[in-house]
Amino acid sequence: MYTFSTKIKDLEGSAIRAVLKMAQGKDLITFAGGLPALETLPVDFINKTIDKALTENPGLALQYGVTDGYGVLVERLQEKVKKMGMSLKDNGVMVTSGGQQVIDLVARSILNEGDVVLCELPTFIGGLNVFKSYNAKVIGVPLEQDGIDLEALEKQLKENKVKLLYTIPTFHNPMGTTMSELKRKAILALAHKYDFLIIEDNPYGELRFQGEDVPTMKSLDAEGRVIYAGSFSKILSPGLRVGFAVAPKPVLEKMVVAKQVIDVHTTMLSQIVAAEFLAWDGYDSHIKNCCDLYGKKARLMSECIDKFLPEYITHTNPDGGIFMWCDINKDVDTKELLAKAVDLKVAYIPGYTFMIDTDKPCNSFRLNYSMPTEEDIIEGIKILGEVF
Amino acid sequence: MYTFSTKIKDLEGSAIRAVLKMAQGKDLITFAGGLPALETLPVDFINKTIDKALTENPGLALQYGVTDGYGVLVERLQEKVKKMGMSLKDNGVMVTSGGQQVIDLVARSILNEGDVVLCELPTFIGGLNVFKSYNAKVIGVPLEQDGIDLEALEKQLKENKVKLLYTIPTFHNPMGTTMSELKRKAILALAHKYDFLIIEDNPYGELRFQGEDVPTMKSLDAEGRVIYAGSFSKILSPGLRVGFAVAPKPVLEKMVVAKQVIDVHTTMLSQIVAAEFLAWDGYDSHIKNCCDLYGKKARLMSECIDKFLPEYITHTNPDGGIFMWCDINKDVDTKELLAKAVDLKVAYIPGYTFMIDTDKPCNSFRLNYSMPTEEDIIEGIKILGEVF
Numbered sequence: 001m002y003t004f005s006t007k008i009k010d011l012e013g014s015a016i017r018a019v020l021k022m023a024q025g026k027d028l029i030t031f032a033g034g035l036p037a038l039e040t041l042p043v044d045f046i047n048k049t050i051d052k053a054l055t056e057n058p059g060l061a062l063q064y065g066v067t068d069g070y071g072v073l074v075e076r077l078q079e080k081v082k083k084m085g086m087s088l089k090d091n092g093v094m095v096t097s098g099g100q101q102v103i104d105l106v107a108r109s110i111l112n113e114g115d116v117v118l119c120e121l122p123t124f125i126g127g128l129n130v131f132k133s134y135n136a137k138v139i140g141v142p143l144e145q146d147g148i149d150l151e152a153l154e155k156q157l158k159e160n161k162v163k164l165l166y167t168i169p170t171f172h173n174p175m176g177t178t179m180s181e182l183k184r185k186a187i188l189a190l191a192h193k194y195d196f197l198i199i200e201d202n203p204y205g206e207l208r209f210q211g212e213d214v215p216t217m218k219s220l221d222a223e224g225r226v227i228y229a230g231s232f233s234k235i236l237s238p239g240l241r242v243g244f245a246v247a248p249k250p251v252l253e254k255m256v257v258a259k260q261v262i263d264v265h266t267t268m269l270s271q272i273v274a275a276e277f278l279a280w281d282g283y284d285s286h287i288k289n290c291c292d293l294y295g296k297k298a299r300l301m302s303e304c305i306d307k308f309l310p311e312y313i314t315h316t317n318p319d320g321g322i323f324m325w326c327d328i329n330k331d332v333d334t335k336e337l338l339a340k341a342v343d344l345k346v347a348y349i350p351g352y353t354f355m356i357d358t359d360k361p362c363n364s365f366r367l368n369y370s371m372p373t374e375e376d377i378i379e380g381i382k383i384l385g386e387v388f
Numbered sequence: 389m390y391t392f393s394t395k396i397k398d399l400e401g402s403a404i405r406a407v408l409k410m411a412q413g414k415d416l417i418t419f420a421g422g423l424p425a426l427e428t429l430p431v432d433f434i435n436k437t438i439d440k441a442l443t444e445n446p447g448l449a450l451q452y453g454v455t456d457g458y459g460v461l462v463e464r465l466q467e468k469v470k471k472m473g474m475s476l477k478d479n480g481v482m483v484t485s486g487g488q489q490v491i492d493l494v495a496r497s498i499l500n501e502g503d504v505v506l507c508e509l510p511t512f513i514g515g516l517n518v519f520k521s522y523n524a525k526v527i528g529v530p531l532e533q534d535g536i537d538l539e540a541l542e543k544q545l546k547e548n549k550v551k552l553l554y555t556i557p558t559f560h561n562p563m564g565t566t567m568s569e570l571k572r573k574a575i576l577a578l579a580h581k582y583d584f585l586i587i588e589d590n591p592y593g594e595l596r597f598q599g600e601d602v603p604t605m606k607s608l609d610a611e612g613r614v615i616y617a618g619s620f621s622k623i624l625s626p627g628l629r630v631g632f633a634v635a636p637k638p639v640l641e642k643m644v645v646a647k648q649v650i651d652v653h654t655t656m657l658s659q660i661v662a663a664e665f666l667a668w669d670g671y672d673s674h675i676k677n678c679c680d681l682y683g684k685k686a687r688l689m690s691e692c693i694d695k696f697l698p699e700y701i702t703h704t705n706p707d708g709g710i711f712m713w714c715d716i717n718k719d720v721d722t723k724e725l726l727a728k729a730v731d732l733k734v735a736y737i738p739g740y741t742f743m744i745d746t747d748k749p750c751n752s753f754r755l756n757y758s759m760p761t762e763e764d765i766i767e768g769i770k771i772l773g774e775v776f
Contacts, residue, residue: 001583001612002638008497008728035451041606043446050438050657058431063423064624097485097651099631104650108521109396129649133496166531224389236451239656241485250390258398262492263485263518267655268627269438 007113007135012358029380031367032347034173034322036234038371040290042282044239049276050269061272065265068256069095069244073275076231077244081276085219086228092252095274096259097266099231099243100201103130103166104262106199106227106247109254111136115163118156118196120148122325122354122364124173127166127201136163140356143172145316147179150186157194164197169217171204171321174354174366178319184217191225197251203231203243204321206287209295211319224248232274234322234370235287240270294322297369297377304381310388315367322370324349328388333361337387346383395501395523396444400746417768419755420735422561422710424622426759428678430670438657449660453653456644457483457632458497461663465618465632468666473607474616480640483662484647484656487591487619487631491518491554492650494587494615494635497642499524505550506544506584508536510713510742510752512561515554515589524551528744531560533704538574545582552585557605559592559709562754566707572605579613585639588714591631592620592709594675597683599707612636618748620662622710622758623675628658681682682710685757685765692769698776703755710758716776721749725775734771 053061060070068074077093096102103126109381113135119128120339121140131138139156142149147169156162165187169179191198200217218228228246238244245255259265277283298318305315305326312329328334341348351364372380441449465481466652484490491514491618499505501523507516509528519526527544530537535557544550553575557567578588588605606616614633624630633643647653665671686706691715694704700717716722722738729736739752760768 002498002585002636004498004642005496005500007500008642008646011649023658033452038447038451041446041450043442046450047439047442049440051435054431054435054438058429059426062429062431062434062622062627063426064421064626097655100649101651110390110392112393112395125651126649133646133649197390209766227598233452238452239450241651241653241655248390254396256394258396258521261488261514261521262650263489263629264514265629267629267658269657270655379652 007133011129011133021172026342026345028342028345028347029372029383030347031369031372031380032349033368033371035238035371036290036322037293041237042277042286045277045280045282046273049273053269053272057363061268065268065271067260067265069266070268070271070275073271073278076278081228081246085215086246090224090248091246092249094245094247094252094256094259095266096243096245096269097263098233098241099201099229100126101242101259101262102227102229102245103127103199103201105245105255105258106133106164106251107134107136108258109251110197111163116160117164117166118153118162119166120168120172121356122174122351123166124168124201125353128356130165137312138356143175143177145177147177147183148187150183150357152189153187155198157190162194162196164199165191166201167217168201170202170214171207171318171323173204173321174323174349175325176316176318176321176323178214178222181214184214184220185260188217188220188225192223196225197228198226200226201229203229203234206235207291207293207294207322208320209298218246227251232277235290236274236277240267240273241268242266242274291320294320294370297374298324300374301367301377301381304378308382308385310385313388322368324367324369326365326367328363331364331386334364334365335362341384341387344383344387346380346387348384393694395521397534399517399521400647403615414730414733416730416733417764418735419757419760419762419768421756421759423626423759424678424710425681428681429432429625430665430674433668434669437661441496441657441660449656453656453659455648455653457654458659458663460523461659461666464663464666469616469634470762474634478612478636479634480637482633482635482640482644482647483654483659483692484631484633485651486621486629487589487617488514489647490615490617490631490633491587491589493633493646494552494644495519495522495524496646497639498585499551504548505552505554506541507554508548508560509744510555510562510702510739511554512589513558513741516744520552526744527718531563533565535565535571536575538571541575543566545578545584546730550582550584551586553579554587556589558590558602559595559706559711561592561709562711562737563713564704564706564709564711567741571600572602572608576605576608577612580611584613586614587617588614589617591622594623595682595710596708597679597686599673606634615639620665623665623678624665626664628655628660628661630654630662682708685762686712687761689755689757689765689769692766696742696770696773698773701776712754712755712757714753714755716751718751720751720776723750724751729772729775732771732775734768734775736772737741
């Protein structure tokens with residue numbers, strides 16, 4: 001009686017969300033999530049903003065809005081991305097229900113079944129699953145410490161007619177690494193040569209706690225090949241579900257039509273909070289506090305790994321963001337070990353969940369340092385030392 | 389450089405939203421929208437609920453939530469739909485970002501390109517566009533005063549392998565009419581005979597102001613063929629974007645996987661407000677107030693049409709909901725006349741926007757009576773009398 005779309009038939013729910021569900025209710029130290037630290041959430045600001053919006057203009061806050069986004073928010077986002085060096089001559093901005101929705105809207109607008117999409121390996125599973133759910137042919141390209149392996153990338157571009165590249169160049173999920181400016185420019189040159197588009201997914205970009213800023217790929221994009229996915233989830237609140245896209249106007253136009261059938265528009269109260277957040281005089285110090293905290297936690301986690309984990313486990317050294325990636329230079333399956341870790345009250349995300357082929361054993365894992373307390377980082381890494 | 393998906397290439401933005409945009413900023417009497425009356429929005433209740441949620445449990449309100457929905461809301465929805473006669477033995481409930489998203493999730497879960505979807509004519513354009521955006525073959529079946537024309541329906545079922553029927557049986561958009569219980573049962577029997585599934589879209593069901601309740605198709609569905617789409621948009625607030633689905637468990641499971649890639653989860657604050665709304669001791673009297681108001685406005689609009697519009701214009705007599713449908717038994721193109729009406733400061737939605745073939749001239753139009761004031765209804769229909 002029930003026959004399913006070939007697009008969704010074999011799609012599994014995110015393994016990460018499964019781990020999070022497994023951890024729910026247990027008193028775990030969890031390095032598995034991707035949440036901002038609870039203490040960074042500007043709760044009072046959000047509460048006051050909503051109270052003001054409901055008191056002064058309940059119609060705006062509670063009735064239908066336009067699909068491309070609340071006008072004030074769109075304007076402030078335009079200012080923001082212009083400051084980041086993006087040109088709005090041939091690009092437009094729209095609001096989305098979280099950064100995740102940008103990926104879905106792009107896929108829906110430009111992909112036909114069988115189109116080739118390249119992504120980094122490892123990569124964000126939420127991106128990967130979007131492309132799978134449109135029956136795209138997804139091919140992985142290995143990631144190096146300074147970004148995509150260019151040789152491997154060009155090999156794929158020669159062998160396939162590639163439609164789209166999905167990348168998280170800044171404070172990568174799950175790697176924590178940042179792509180060099182050189183590589184960003186090289187990839188844009190390849191996009192010109194092989195005629196493909198790029199999704200630049202950048203939810204963590206503002207959370208830099210050390211090192212020099214690297215320009216976004218969108219700000220280096222003179223041809224209109226990059227669709228930029230921004231998000232308020234890591235700097236304001238994930239539960240509000242607000243993100244945005246900066247895209248070439250013809251692409252953006254289709255994305256707005258697609259959004260109309262998907263959810264009509266993004267929650268108005270969330271959009272109003274995001275708009276006021278961008279104009280908030282506490283914005284800069286709020287971001288600075290987040291960066292200071294995450295830098296401190298990242299350094300602590302680094303030290304603990306070096307101290308408590310075996311020598312054959314190496315880790316990345318993020319300059320920002322919320323994730324750190326560990327490689328085990330030994331034949332250890334982190335998928336199997338997870339049950340043991342959870343028994344000892346620690347959760348991490350095994351590396352296979354970030355791969356296209358999830359059946360291979362995977363001697364790597366992702367750690368989140370934004371959410372756990374400093375005590376939990378020390379205690380949790382100690383326990384992981386016992387696990388491995 | 390930009391080539392688009394065949395799924396979205398020819399999809400136009402909703403003509404209704406275009407009319408609303410045209411009307412924006414002008415001092416119009418608008419019968420074009422589909423919004424609840426501003427004065428019915430429970431603004432204080434919403435503000436207090438959010439303040440409480442942010443004060444007592446900011447982590448719940450602002451961090452990530454699970455994809456299938458905030459647990460308390462899911463439980464209260466389960467209670468609610470059980471009271472409406474739906475069985476939860478083989479069905480589950482999930483929260484969505486508005487009722488619109490239910491249609492999209494179902495289409496994404498079960499449709500392959502070329503699958504045949506039947507819909508009523510006229511029908512809700514937001515539904516129609518979802519199916520078009522999956523490259524489904526959409527075929528219309530005429531609507532009669534008591535629901536779908538059964539003979540025309542069975543003719544299509546014989547000629548096509550139909551996968552899905554999309555219907556709005558209660559207080560239809562745009563017709564305002566309600567399908568009889570007899571026809572509901574007859575359609576379920578046809579679904580068994582010809583093996584297809586049904587989306588029952590029911591955003592207006594609670595807004596009955598006269599006549600007897602008719603059971604939902606989902607409550608009559610013994611076989612698990614109906615996916616029920618519910619919404620808080622017309623009874624609480626459209627801007628919060630909360631809806632829900634009741635669906636057979638295997639279908640629901642796929643819908644949850646689909647939602648994970650589309651927007652991860654629905655805005656938590658909106659879900660908390662919806663959950664508290666269902667438990668609010670003011671709920672019943674709130675719904676009663678909405679019904680009383682819309683009944684009064686619907687009767688007034690009926691009277692005004694009879695009084696001020698030419699005799700060759702007939703209208704439906706809704707027992708609930710927010711829309712009334714007018715047929716012009718004369719060769720008049722309501723699409724062309726709209727510009728004239730807007731010049732005279734009145735907006736309506738011409739009938740062609742609810743059709744599959746939008747190029748044919750259309751001598752019908754939809755009027756909304758929930759949003760305009762009583763004075764505006766009198767004045768606006770008078771002006772329409774001049775227009776026609």
